[in-house]
Amino acid sequence: MFTVALFGKRVVQSMYIFCGISRSFCGFSANSDGLHDGFRRVEEHLNLDGKGCDFGLGSDEEPLFSSGRRFFEQARCDAQRAVEVLFRDGPTFDAKEALDDMEIRISEVLVREVLFMILTDINNANKSRNARLGYTFFIWSSQQGNYSHTVYAYHLMMRIFAESNELKAMWRLVDEMIERGCPTTARTFNIVICTCSRAGLAKKAVERFIKSKNFYFRPFKHSFNAILCSLLAVNQYKLIEWVYQQMLVEGHCPDILSYNVLMSAKYRLGKFDEFHGLLDEMARNGLSPDFHTYNIILHVLGRGDKPEAAFNLLNHMKEIGIEPTVLHLTTLIDGLSRAGNLDACKYFFGEMRRYGCMPDVVCYTVMITGVIVAGDLASAEELYKDMINDGQVPNVFTYNSIIRGLCMAGRFKDALHILEEMEIKGCSPNFLVYNTLVRCLRNAGKLSEAHKVIRIMVEKGKYGHLISKLKRHRRQRGG
Template sequence: MNSVIHSGTSVVRKASRFLLSSRKFCDGGIKDNNGFPPIEEPLKITWESSEMDCGFAEEEHEESFDGREKISVRRRFLEDAKLGASQVLDTLLQDCPGSNTKSALDELNVPVSGLVVREVLVGILRTLGYDNQTRCAKLAYKFFVWCGGKESFRHTANCYHLLMKIFAECGEYKAMCRLIDEMVKDGYPTTARTFNLLICTCGEAGLAREVVEQFIKSKAFNYRPFKHSYNAILHSLLGVKQYKLVDWVYEQMLEDGFSPDVLTYNIVMFANFRLGKTDRLYRLLDEMVKDGFCPDFYTYNILLHHLATGNKPLAALNLLNHMREVGVEPGVIHFTTLIDGLSRAGKLEACEYFMEETVKVGCTPDVVCYTVMITGYISGGELEKAVEMFREMTEKGQLPNVFTYNSMIRGYCMAGKFKEACSLLKEMESRGCNPNFVVYSTLVNNLRNAGKLLEAHDVVKDMVEKGHYVHLISKLKKYRRS
């Protein structure tokens, strides 16, 4: 029995950097309106960080230099590439009707490399705003075509993905689809990253089903490190909260004769949990066991989440004991899930019990665990306990993150302690924790609701001066740019 458990666990460990990196699943227990990313949000970050390769390895020459000379060559290459990219970007931004941008770029004599392309496209992304989306999309494509015309250069898949990302930010759905067709035609495989870029954009436009069908039929879809392309698609759909499509793809997968594995079952079970389909969740669990797979720590986390949000602390405790009996030792992630779910049900005493239990079994509460507990106290109107917990976590070396600060700021605002809330905003910045838009929105909207218009204006003014989320200012309640 234990050998089967360990076998199932190893499958998930292979995909752990996609599923559980930086406590991603646990993060999912916290609501968006509290300023927390759901479980799916961090999944979108993984491919972005892993595939934003600048292509330096393709450009660097491996010659028999000593260490210092290699570093010197590398530094010189990077500096030249960044300088060239800066010149190209400046030229592109001067583009206007009647100008010959292609000739102007040719005259720069900048050697085109993967790094130069990356720097220019990322530079365009940084300049992208609400008012210049169409212009940025055209400039990026114009530059992309110009680079592709160079005999000494061939675009990489990463170049295509960066351009897709610009099109995505600009809402250019048709251009994205055309680019993928071009990508396939040029011999590049469409990967999970390609799918993620497309599904994240088209899902918001209501075109998710069409995109999924296209990828299911595509034989060029590369699915590393997943067992098959269906798992890659299911994983991506989970990341963008397309839960209904998860179920549909799962049925298509079975019709095509593919057998689900532990990862498949976990994703589909979680989707059904989010859809509130408890009966189907447990039917899938039965199917999983009948197919010879044992629940792993990810499966148990889903079940604990279901029991906790259903206000069943005793059943959750029994499940923890069962996990130990079958050789799956509960970790901090499981206790955090319980605390989060129970806090949603307003069971703060049960949350405190499991917080103590976390320490008793030798698990060290991390920043996510503390933040979930603090959020529970705030939602329950227990500001003093939240402040005490905030102090405890810092004393024990767990540095608050942006979500922790957002909960505390919200708590102070709810209690009418706006001076403390504003002070906390300055504290987080001094500690190198940059406020996100939710933090600013929480503080500004609460100040305005309390009639403290001057203080709210000062926060917005500070945000603008620092260049933070200027394009989102119109979304702040009752605020209009002058």
Template sequence: MNSLTHSSTSVVRKASRFLLTSRRFCDTSRINGDEETLKITWETSEMDCGFAEEHEKISVRRTFLESTKLSASQVLDTLKQDCPGFNTKLALDELNVPISGLLVREVLLGILRRLSFDNKTRCAKLAYKFFVWCGGQESFRHTANCYHLLMKIFAECGEYKAMCRLVDEMIKDGYPTTARTFNLLICTCGEAGLAREVVEQFIKSKTFNYRPFKHSYNAILHSLLGVKHYKLIEWVYEQMLEDGFSPDLLSYNVVMFASFRLGKTDKLYRLLDEMVKDGFSPDLHTYNILLHHLATGNKPLAALNLLNHMREVGVEPSVIHFTTLIDGLSRAGKLEACKYFMDEMVKAGCTPDVVCYTVVITGYISGGELEKAEEMFREMTVKGQLPNVFTYNSMIRGFCMAGKFKEARLLLKEMESRGCNPNFVVYSTLVNNLRNAGKLLEAHEVVKDMVEKGHYVHLISKFKKYTRS
């Protein structure tokens, strides 16, 4: 206990270092009947005219949208005919459709919707062919969003090199590459082992710009955090320092979180010290990282001391901070501590939200305490916090673990009746547990019901040994 207290005091010591015009009314008695009639007639005419103009604008917009959708349908039908010997460019020219950003969007979205495992290469080819054809028309210029949509198609088709070439075209044509561009590339190319190359490309790019951030390095760091490329965050941070850029509070927070996720505690606190020396006080995100670290490190007393320190320096802990702490303790199996901090949270005037309840429920399920999870589930609904898909998935998993498959299936129906659409994870949890318990017929019924409702039909193959009847 003494060592724990000493540890918590050390943490708090570290944390404490940063952290008419007046309107005159007309005398209506002076207005005679003719004047009043004239005034009413003029106002009514003006109002009618304004309404007519607005109605006309709405009608024009509706006509334009309907016309564009019809043109997009014609373009898609023409692209379907693409084959050796068929002049697709000439066929598109002969359609004589007006080119607009909306048309490009409708056609590319149409191609994206038609994508399947068997036609990926063809869809990528047709999308680019149409994109080039539009770009060759007079008085039309693609928007950055058009480029991003084509990149999305390339991403879905696994055309990584084509994505990178498209970015080069964007830069060459004078388009700014933003965080959206970067995210599309890093999310896709990262899976293909090309993340480092993509980051290097953006670091060297002089057109990479994302307005909310001080410089492109922060935009890259922020984007990498979203896709959990923690090791790459460290590398980018080192490149940033080598290029002479000084980190700000955002930079420190991102790199500190990456250090936490990588289990580099020493580096986390070294960055904290550097941050304080550079004159930055900790913000809500900084404290959140520290609480996460203390909770997962099974240091509830140190976490409590840090919460008290936050209040002392004028930073009031929010629902997010308590939820972060409870989540970490839950993962460490400290369920009693979770309940303690949930009570503390309410005492502090913070109302637990659906995320907080779900974290606690998931902890109870993982700890094999289904009854307490059910109690918490009832409590949240009574207090007006509607369960989300993650809450339901945890409860369904809990019932399955306890062999209560009837209750699990009833819960699936309940969530659907409440307008909470089950995701594939929910179906997978129920089906796999039913199968493992030898209840093959019931598992088949769940899958059949899913298919009949048109949910995740394209993922049927992920259910092993499932065949449609």
């Protein structure tokens, strides 16, 4: 039997027969930083007319795409006006009547823009109102001329209901999609499962989609893979096991993607015996490891603090014609960092170029985070300088790690300077960055500086509900 614990020369030689296991499927990461588990969600792309772009000249020798640009600009302008009208809705103002009087041109772009504006405006104080206004516009636009809603529009409206905790309304929208012949896709399932997970109804949602004959699961081989991938993205590991069993009952043969997801779930659940059994099962079914399978193996070897076995595996990959990528090395370094083996992290980071890889922003961020957690701020600052010299642009996660390290070292002025630098360089701080600063300042007794950071958040008009939560937490702590 193949076991991760025994990975060494003997097992690496056996890789010609098979290998496998688990962490992040980073190639399908749903997060732009590439550090979190999950498959990238399948996005629906708007195709207005199904035709390619014509870059020829019109009769007036003006590029045809300029008319398309004017169309989009006008649609966005109309969308802004429509949202302003909707937000005036009330007992003495009929928004639908005002929309009729506007005589705007209804199009997929207009509907998308209006719904997206309403979605991004949602917070705890206005979620019920925004859900009502979004649906008001959704219904009104569907009644205009020859326009009919696309799957993309349905998904936006579903997200509005999801963010507003309107679970029943979201399900009614799914039923309406099916009634009107719109395919419920992997993206539909992803929105539903994320919302139902928060409400403790994930299994019911899965059962419904498994039984549905209208579930369109592009680009996956079959609907079970689409469901498995979505469940992995929301950390529903036990449900992954259940869905896999249903898959076998219905006579579907798992492919490499199915196994990759299931192995990740087994690893996360700590079911290592079952995990090892899956490796043998894959080999018996004649399935060879793919790009992502090797990525899984490297993470597990890293988390298990087995740098020698990882080194052997990387060499084996090259021998069979699979060149290790920056993703593979970053995944390994991340695992080793979490295991606390910084020496091995530095070794593989230094070896990246030997494997033909250049460290990218994610790799640098993983290294910086690792050395900061270990309390080595000097190394983190050197890595940050090397990153800039290599032409890599720091992202919000890089900055957050640096800010955290500076605060841990008591260098709060430098941390605040980094916050200013982010703004200057066009990297907008997220709530994680602000929260890191506020928490560290408060713990150091620098309450005035912490209040200053909160004021900055308020002035930017963002994270209102999170700011309230942060203040409540501070009061509870007596800060």
